Amino acid sequence: MIAIINGPNLNLLGKRQPEIYGNTTFEDCLEALKMTFLELEIEYFQSNSEGEIIDHIHHLGYNSPECEGIVINPGAYAHYSYAIADAIASIQLPVVEVHISNIHARDEFRHKSVTAPTCKGVICGLGLKGYELAIRYLLG
Secondary structure (H helix, E strand, O other): OEEEEEOOOHHHOOOOOHHHHOOOOHHHHHHHHHHHOOOOOEEEEEOOOHHHHHHHHHHHHHHOOOOOEEEEEOHHHHHOOHHHHHHHHOOOOOEEEEEOOOHHHOOHHHOOOOOHHHOOEEEEOOOOHHHHHHHHHHHO
């Protein structure tokens, strides 16, 4: 099983700033991922709450032995949530950070991710395709 965790405002994909994030909802993306990886269980979790995201990372890392890795898009939390970074660092699962837009081509505050150093890798700017690429990496 691979877990996908999306942070704040990603529940609005397809509606929010389509010029940056596109018109596809995450539900459509998730369905496409499940069709691409037929043999793989993909668990999906989204929250606008930092604490819920941390709790879910802890759950996957300590209470979910079937989980092979996590794909996380922390959204804006990537830029200032040392608590999420600490949660990622506290588990043994590999984590890949994904950003739909190229965070380096946007506002300066978005250029640095404080969560990225605790991850195996980061994919940004490749749209929703980044989730598929992250899963392929985690599957080895």
